[in-house]
Amino acid sequence: MKRLLAINISKIMKFIDIGANLTDPMYQGIYNGSAKHEPDLPHVLERSWTGGLDKIIITVGTLADCAPTFEIVKNDERLFATVGCHPTRCGEFVPDPEGYFASLCQQIEQHREKVVAIGECGLDYDRLQFCDKAIQQQYFEKQLELATKYDLPLFLHCRNAHDDFAAILQRNRDKLPRRGVVHTFDGSLEVAEALIADGYAIGINGCSLKTEENLSVAAKIPDKSIMLETDSPWCEIRPSHAGSKYVRSKYPTVKKKEKWEAGSLIAGRCEPVMIR
Template identity: 55%
Template sequence: MLFIRFFFKNIIKKRRLFSIMATGESYSFIDIGANLTDPMYQGVYYGKNCHPPDLDSVLKRSYETGVEKIIVTGGSLSDCKDALQLSLNEDHLYTTVGVHPTRCGDFETEPQKHLSELLNLAKENRKKVVAIGECGLDYDRLHFCDKSTQLKYFEEQLSLAEETSLPLFLHCRNSFSDFMSILKRNRNKIRSGGVIHSFDGTEEEMREAVEFGLHVGVNGCSLKTSKNLEVVKEIPADRLLLETDAPWCEIRPSHSSHQFVKTHFPSKKKERWEEGESVKSRNEPRNIIQVLEVVAGVRGVEPASLAKQVYQNTVLLFKF
């Protein structure tokens, strides 16, 4: 009896997966931002070990869904080193080099040494490092790093873009005015453009960023509300990029965007993890197909044509 139940359980699982993958079109994706060095992919959630490392399975699933390249986000010097090592061992992976606004306190001990190490990391690994970042401003989380420190070291990091001629991978939360003031003041250092990733600002802010020459990155956190969707509708097609920001920023049933999602993958709670299964509420790169479906639905365009446009935008910006 146990064998029969196990047998039918696996047939149902396989049919479910087949129906998900077989009914959709084939797309090519580049996920411009995924935090693959996050402990969640090692099975560790908020300091608690819940299951074995499964990053290899996460990557395998993403490739099967059409993800051809993933840019692993670096948020600190140590993160960047880990992300670089990961990308050196995997042909499909690339990385950024920079310090997230909430981690800018790391600069305070030896600022110039810190900057030099970041610069060397970028210069010595040009085949894998495709952008400077994640850098910018985050006024929603000043408890991690105060405003003056963020302002100082965001501006300092723009010298890395100048010296490498790499595009910027930018973070902006509740700080758009100061954010754009710094970029405009340092326009001469920004030689290869950049992208505001995980954009959730207003239409006016989006248009100002685009006019400055930036691209706009969209993920689940960009698609929560009806106002968000109205902004996404207006992003110029040649400035639009897609991302997951995994393991964060999944598209949830409570989001306004969820109505447009057509592709659903089975998942289990982390406590019930099984090899080859997605973990519930832990985002992963293959879910970029859901971001595509939402953006296409909101804009009233075919997903296939949008996927091609976004792929071309990404290749041009990051020079793949």
């Protein structure tokens, strides 16, 4: 009886992928600037819907992502988007800060029914070669104004920067109408508990489950504080990850991109359907 119940639940459960980078060139068949196969985003989406996803939020990481993102989501009631600037791209603000901010506002206002969060924004001190700390901090804080102005939650990114990240959020705490989610979380239990205590959810994907320590942290996060994401095409659970021993789902997969088939996944390229 319990087995039958588990099977029935697995058939009716629907998932929301809260973060997928569906404008990535990989879904156009392009890898490191080289075309390997035909664009296959429609196949990726169809696999998602038939595989149990109910909704997908496409992550925007720069102003240039907005046009292709809203082209994808405009005619599908299951697709939504964030609007914001990834910390490694915050240098794009510098030539014309107010103009860039105004353009983000324009994108939100033009697509208000599709925009469900501000982001991906935050701090990334692991990749300072792309944008220095001062610029990241300045324009992370600036983007919090978007959350206030449009009454939207935050889709947050934090890498090796928790103290500064937390300080900026705390400084603006009373201005933020909602909280949000810290995606691809791979920090300590202490950090997770502090974020949860302040009202934030914890985003879990394959990169959150790399080590035994990661698994220990994830196991202690309350279910109600977890949001699931794939961060496609990145952050799959790889065979080398500690979390791989718990993976039960299997999908038809080709190892070489050049051997692409419409009905198969590609090894090394994550898809929303892999959230199950």
